Amino acid sequence: MPITCLDADTLDAYLQGQLEDPSLDAHLEECPACQSALDQRDAAVNGAFERLREPASATEIWEQPTFLQLVAHAKEINPAARSSGE
Ligand SMILES: [Zn+2]
Numbered sequence: 001m002p003i004t005c006l007d008a009d010t011l012d013a014y015l016q017g018q019l020e021d022p023s024l025d026a027h028l029e030e031c032p033a034c035q036s037a038l039d040q041r042d043a044a045v046n047g048a049f050e051r052l053r054e055p056a057s058a059t060e061i062w063e064q065p066t067f068l069q070l071v072a073h074a075k076e077i078n079p080a081a082r083s084s085g086e
Helices: 008-015 022-030 032-053 058-063 065-077
Strands: none
Touching: 008 022, 008 032, 022 032
C-alpha cells in the first residue's frame, strides 16, 4: 500500500533518524517531490552549520553596499579622508 507524501514533521523526524520505516524509504526512493523536500531540509540544516563554521569573510564585508555607503558618507564628512588625486 503506497503511503502519502511526507509532511514537514515527518521529514524532520526522518532526517534526525527517528523514523526507521522501510515504507518511508521506499516512498522516498520513488517520489521526486519528497526527495527534493528532504534535500532542501537537509541542505538548510547543514547550511546553517556551515555558516557557523566559516568565519565572516573580510572581502564580503567590504563589498556590502551598506558598508560602502558608510565609507562614502564618512569621506563626505571628512574631506581629509579622500584619496589624493581628486
Ligand atoms: Zn512523496
